[in-house]
Amino acid sequence: MRIILYTGKGGVGKTSISAATAVRAAQLGYKTIVLSTDAAHSLADSLDQEIGYNPTQMAENLWAQEIDVNIELKNNYYVIQKFISDYLRRQGFDPIVAEEFAVFPGMEELFSLLKVREYSASGEYDVIIIDCAPTASTVRMLSFPDAIRWYMTKFFHIERKILKTIRPIAERITKMPLPSDAVYFSVEDLYLKIQEMNDILTDGSVTTIRLVINPEKMVIKESQRAYTYLNLFGFKVDSVIANRILPKDLEDSYFKKWLKIQDKHLETAEECFNPLPILRGKLFDEEMVGQALLNRMAEDIFKDIDPTGVLCEDKSMEIIPSGGKYTLRIRCPALKKEQLGVWVKSDELIIRAGSYKRSFILPRTLALVPLTEANFVDGRLEIIFGGDKDERKKGAVQPSL
Ligand SMILES: Nc1ncnc2c1ncn2[C@@H]1O[C@H](COP(=O)(O)OP(=O)(O)OP(=O)(O)O)[C@@H](O)[C@H]1O
Ligand SMILES: [Mg+2]
Incomplete structure (x- = not known):
């Protein structure tokens, strides 16, 4: 089974390319479903067919679904939501x-994404294609499982034990509702589902993310930032799709100028996303709506490549042992030293990058040796465990231990 997520800045062509990939995959004989986690659904407009809240067949091997976030919220979150809203009302x-x-x-998007877990367990589809909301929401949605794990392990279990003993007294004093076992059960159930989903999404042999860009400065910058965060959270990005590229044979001087600008930005994209392949899609002379046009779009982008393949095998994160030291390497091309904080707390490595915080439970081998150094090398963050602290390189990010 393959899961492919498309994300990118608003309006770059995510929905069209998701739908195009799905149409092509179905034609190649894969049983395919395309769905979106963006509450503002536009898959139906793109495919030019009605799509229901449940999987709706569009063609041979092709299904599409526009998830009803309210139903997903009710199924997964009703008990918790009721508890929180009761609390706030009081x-x-x-x-x-x-x-x-x-x-x-971001919760609605997250609950839509939980479908991945369901379809993965049922084994009903060979390929699941997900049209995500613009980059910032996608990164927030995908970083949510890590944040929730942190709260659950650090806070929830302990609090539950305390509550069991203080509930009878606390309820009399505070007049505030305290979470019942049903609420805790619901939280735990949701937590497990999110973890299962995260395991599937961070398995790079199953799930890959594709960044859709247009050859424009701001678009590339935003996607580069997203690429860094996705790497940091352990997701595998396997390609970039540069969409809306002007045809080379334009004679008009106005468009020739634009061609030059696009060429420059494409060069930048090649550099900053290296080693990801950058697939190119031209700007068509009409809106790419309906299966026939979407198929043309997929042919233009993927040529004879199977669009369901993993298009780049490069690892976003790896641990390299050498001479008593271990180096944890994470691809972070868009980060600056000043935006970064790295520290260890018992068996947990915490990396703060810009406005995001990622915590890793370290494997035993790494948890037993001290964090000695953190550097940027060729767009990668290198965190070194073990070795001699006095050998710290000049200019390295000094980890607070
Ligand atoms: N290469 C292309 N050539 C011509 N038209 C295109 C191309 N790519 C996308 N379009 C058109 O541009 C419009 C926006 O595309 P699309 O809806 O796929 O973008 P999006 O990234 O999903 O937008 P949003 O961020 O709003 O979800 C659509 O009308 C689509 O048909
Ligand atoms: Mg869209």
Whole structure:
């Protein structure tokens, strides 16, 4: 089974390319489903066919689904949401506001993504293609499992034990609802589902992410940042798709200027996404809507490559042992030294990069040796465990231990 996620800045062509890939994959004989985690669905517009809340057959081997986030929220989150909104109501919140506040930003997308777990377990499809929301939301959605794991292990289990002993007294004093076992059960169940989903999504032999760009400065910058964060959270990005490239044979001087600009940006993209392949898709002279045109789009982008393949095998993260030292390497091309914090707390490595924080539970081999150094080498963050602390290189990011 293969899972392919498409993300990129708003309007670059994510939905069209997701749908095009699905049409092509189905034609190649793979049983394929395309779905979107973007609540503003546009797959139906792209395929020019109606799509239901359940998998709807579009053609031989091809299904599509526009997930109803409200149903997903109800199925996965009703008990928790009710607890939080009751709590907020008792704090004096307006009931409608309380209900809205009980759903955190990015949650709808996350619940849509949980479908991946369901379809992976059922083995019903060979290929699952996911049209994601623009990059920032996708990164937030994909970093959520890591954050939730942190809260669950550090906070939830301990708190549950305390609550069991203090509930009878606390409820009399505070008049506030305390989470019942049903709430805890629901939280735990959700947590396990999210972990299972995360295991599938971070297995680079199953799931890869593709960044859709247009040859424009801001678009490339945003995708480069997303690439760094996706690497940091352990997702495998296997290619970049540069969409809306102007045809070479334009005679008009106005467009010739644009061609030059695009060429320059494509060169930049080649450099900053190296070693990812950059597949190119031309700007067609019409809107690419409906299966026939989407198939043309897929042919133009993928040529005779199987679009369901893993298009780049390079690892985003690896651990290299050498002479008593271990180097943890993570591809982070868009990060600066000042944006970075690295530290270890018992068996946990914490990396703060810009506004994101990632925590890794270290394998025993690494947890037993001290973190001695962190460097940037060729767009990679290298974190060194073990070795002699006095040998720290000048200019390295000094980890706080
Ligand atoms: N290479 C192309 N040539 C011509 N038209 C294109 C091309 N790529 C996309 N389009 C058109 O551009 C419009 C926007 O594309 P699309 O909806 O796929 O972008 P998106 O990245 O999904 O946008 P959003 O961020 O809003 O979800 C659509 O009308 C689509 O048909
Ligand atoms: Mg879209």
